[in-house]
Amino acid sequence: MDFLRPASWEEALAAKAEHPAAVPIAGGTDVMVEINFDHRRPEHLMDLNRIGDLEEWEVGEDSVRLGASVPYSRIMEHLRTELPGLALAAHTVASPQIRNRGGVGGNLGTSSPAGDAHPALLAAGAEVEAESVRGSRRIPIDAFYTGVKRNALAPDELIRAVHIEKAGGPQQYSKVGTRNAMVIAVCAFGLALHPETRTVRTGIGSAAPTPVRARTAEEFLEAALEEGGFWDNGKIITPSLAGRFADLCAAACSPIDDVRGTAGYRRHAVGVMARRTLTWTWESYRGARRTTEGAA
Amino acid sequence: MRIDFTVNGRPQEADDVWEGESLLYVLRERLGLPGSKNACEQGECGSCTVRLDGVPVCACLVAAGQVQGRDVVTVEGLADFARQRSGGSPEVTGTGSRTGEGGALAPIQQAFLDAGAVQCGFCTPGLLVAADEMLERNPDPTDADIREALSGNLCRCTGYEKIMDAVRLAAARQSEEG
Ligand SMILES: Cc1cc2nc3c(=O)[nH]c(=O)nc-3n(C[C@H](O)[C@H](O)[C@H](O)COP(=O)(O)OP(=O)(O)OC[C@H]3O[C@@H](n4cnc5c(N)ncnc54)[C@H](O)[C@@H]3O)c2cc1C
Ligand code: FES
Ligand code: FES
Numbered sequence: 191m192d193f194l195r196p197a198s199w200e201e202a203l204a205a206k207a208e209h210p211a212a213v214p215i216a217g218g219t220d221v222m223v224e225i226n227f228d229h230r231r232p233e234h235l236m237d238l239n240r241i242g243d244l245e246e247w248e249v250g251e252d253s254v255r256l257g258a259s260v261p262y263s264r265i266m267e268h269l270r271t272e273l274p275g276l277a278l279a280a281h282t283v284a285s286p287q288i289r290n291r292g293g294v295g296g297n298l299g300t301s302s303p304a305g306d307a308h309p310a311l312l313a314a315g316a317e318v319e320a321e322s323v324r325g326s327r328r329i330p331i332d333a334f335y336t337g338v339k340r341n342a343l344a345p346d347e348l349i350r351a352v353h354i355e356k357a358g359g360p361q362q363y364s365k366v367g368t369r370n371a372m373v374i375a376v377c378a379f380g381l382a383l384h385p386e387t388r389t390v391r392t393g394i395g396s397a398a399p400t401p402v403r404a405r406t407a408e409e410f411l412e413a414a415l416e417e418g419g420f421w422d423n424g425k426i427i428t429p430s431l432a433g434r435f436a437d438l439c440a441a442a443c444s445p446i447d448d449v450r451g452t453a454g455y456r457r458h459a460v461g462v463m464a465r466r467t468l469t470w471t472w473e474s475y476r477g478a479r480r481t482t483e484g485a486a
Numbered sequence: 487m488r489i490d491f492t493v494n495g496r497p498q499e500a501d502d503v504w505e506g507e508s509l510l511y512v513l514r515e516r517l518g519l520p521g522s523k524n525a526c527e528q529g530e531c532g533s534c535t536v537r538l539d540g541v542p543v544c545a546c547l548v549a550a551g552q553v554q555g556r557d558v559v560t561v562e563g564l565a566d567f568a569r570q571r572s573g574g575s576p577e578v579t580g581t582g583s584r585t586g587e588g589g590a591l592a593p594i595q596q597a598f599l600d601a602g603a604v605q606c607g608f609c610t611p612g613l614l615v616a617a618d619e620m621l622e623r624n625p626d627p628t629d630a631d632i633r634e635a636l637s638g639n640l641c642r643c644t645g646y647e648k649i650m651d652a653v654r655l656a657a658a659r660q661s662e663e664g
Contacts, residue, residue, distance in 0.1 A: 191505035193487055193551040215549055219529055222547040225506045226527040235505055239552050285638020286616070287544045288529055371637035372530060 194236040199243060199321075202348060205236055207323040210345035212236045216244070216259045217291030219284070220300045244295070244350070253356055255319075258295025258349045265294075273354055275361030275380050279310040282365045285372050295349045298334065301341040301400070308335070308401035309380030309393030310363055315355040322346040328353065335400035359383035360474035362467035365395075366451075366459045376451040379439070379463035383471050388412065388421050392464070397443035397456045407438035407464070424479045427472045432465045439464035491553045493517060494563025495570075503550045510534045510545035512553075513560060521561040521611045532639035535612035536560045542619045544638075561611035564618060568592035571622065594618045597656035598649075605643035613639045617653050625660055627653070 194212060196202035206212055212234035215221045224230035238244055244259035247269065254272050256265070262280035266289070270277040276294075283289055283306050297307040298318060317328040320343055334342050343349070361382040367373030378395035390411050392404045414431050415421055440461035445453040489512065490499045500516045508527070513519045513536070523533035527546045534545040537559040545560075559567050566589070569575070591599070594617050604610050613636060620627060620635035627635070632653045641649060 193505040193549070195551065195554070215552070218547045218549055218552065219544075222508060222549060223528045225549075226508060226546065231506070235549060235551070237549065237552050284529065285532065286635060287532055287535055287542050287638045288547075290541045291543050291547065371634075 191232065192234045194234055195240055196236065196238075197240050199241055199350065202236065202238065202241060203321060203323050203346075205234075206348055207346045209234045209236075214238050214299065214348060216296045216299075217261065217288075217293055219288050219292040220296055238295075238348075249356070253353045256294060256352045256354060258298075258351055259293050261291060261293050262289035272356045273310075273314065274357050275310040275314050275363050275382055276307060276354065278361070278363035279306040279365075279378075279380065282306055282363070282375075282378075294352055298341065298349055298352070299343075301335055301339050303338060303398065303400055304375045304378075304396040305401070306363075306365065306375060306378060306395065309378050309395045310361075311352065311354060312393030312401055312403050313361065313380035313382040313391045314357065315382075315384075315391060317353045318342075318349055319351040319353060320344075320347045321350050322348070326350070332403065335402075338399045340400075357382065358387075359385040360471040360478070362470050364463040364467050366463070374450065377443075377445070377456045377459050377463075379460055379467055381464070381467040381471055383475055385421060385475065388416060390415070392439060392442075394439065394443060394460055396450075397445040397460050399444070402442060404439040404442035404464070407435050407442060410438055411435050411468075424476045426476070427468060432468050435468055436461040436465040487551060489550055489554050491555060492557045493519065494559055494566060500550070505549075505551060507550040508546050509536070509538075509548040509550055509553050509558070512550045513545060513558075519560055519562050523608055523611055525608065529638075530640070531609070531612070532616065532636075533609050533612040535615045535639065537615060537619060540619075542616050559615070561614055564614055565589055565592040565595065568594070568618065592618060593659060594621065594653075594656045597659065598652045601648050601652035601655050603644060603648040603652035609639060609641040609643075613641070613649060617649075617656070621653070621657055621660060625657065627657060629654075 194205050196205050213232040214236045216238045244257045246257045247260050248255045262283050265280045266277050294307045297305040311331045316331040318334050329342050363380045365378040366376045375396045377397045380393035382391050390408050394402050440457045443457050443460050445456035447453050487503050488501050489503050500512050513522050522545050525531045525533045529544045529547045535542050536545045539557050
């Protein structure tokens, strides 16, 4: 095995072009488990820790450019306002020690259907900035996950950053597991309200071969909110509307039975989380509306 | 490969390190610092917790090559580290990076002893490093803060109550002194 230590992004791209099978290692919280257990013996390990830029973020007008290696603990601490869904999801990852090392670039690199960043990214709206010596491109998050632990990256590409839309409305993240810390999700659900475009986006984890959005549910809810004038009148979402939304979210899943839970349980739990997160986010939207109206 | 880094304030070098090796292996097997425990090698138990450039991490999940030029504090150096933090000078009697031996204990170590928070002791080094770092950041933690900070450290013996007592005790003593 060879240990590559590129000192800059350009060096990293050159190394990846020369050794497309090289395994990048950022926080190492996925890679080292595989190496410790002999599940992986790459010819080249490529350390990304020397590339300081990867641990930085920039808050722009409409989006946040999040360096691939920004640890979860930083996201929780510094980006709660701009990226509330992702910050909540980050807080559910493993333990403080893991959150101090692991980040979104590694979560995307692994592309596990159980990765906690994914539902939050799908709900917020995001693009993955991938680069190789051939050039840079932005992969929409909806096109990033291509199969179980597979993604749209080419062998010579690295993730430089993720561009995530700044929250224009309330976001929530919910995860089912056997306890609060250190659990891989049995299933998870992210929801973001986008009042400025009057749209709603969802993300579901661990309930299909890849992280997915519940598009039919989103369309149903958008139409219902529009029709009822909900965005303007700030009325309470009726139980029947929330129930229908929950059913459609559950229907968007194609879960499996495994040691963590049965398919039936997962589908049910996704419905419950969809209903709850809709209630939480909508109540928060109504609260914010009242405050702004009260001030006007 | 060869790795140069700082452990408990002293420069260290490890030779013939295998490229896939973890920091934990280097500490225990190459540098003779067995304080950080190896229980799961998959980030689940926290018994290998050390500070890497000040940040608590699982040493079993850091590749040895990633610590080149960086600064590591293990439980062996905790007493010294705590002493320096409170303005004292480092103990000179220790050998190599094994500064803890024979010297005074860090306040968090003393609190674990006084509160009876150690049974078999396997989880203790990781808990000490994690708890010490939390008290550095958050001198007046709530019980929820303590639970959260220690949520990555498993103990199979104590049931955690005495560990909670120990951390509360260390926090109380710290605020009395401060
Ligand atoms: C005990 C434990 C508990 C965990 N719990 C959770 C959990 O609750 N939720 C969760 O989502 N995850 C969990 N994980 C998994 C892991 O922590 C996350 O997937 C984390 O986001 C990985 O980030 P990393 O930087 O450590 O990745 P690494 O291990 O460094 O890399 C992961 C993968 O991504 C690739 N990669 C890394 N950076 C890049 C880049 N810039 N460009 C291209 N490829 C890249 C690597 O080659 C590798 O294939 C857990 C892991 C452990 C050990
Ligand atoms: S040995 Fe590292 S976390 Fe268990
Ligand atoms: S004292 Fe035995 S594992 Fe904690």
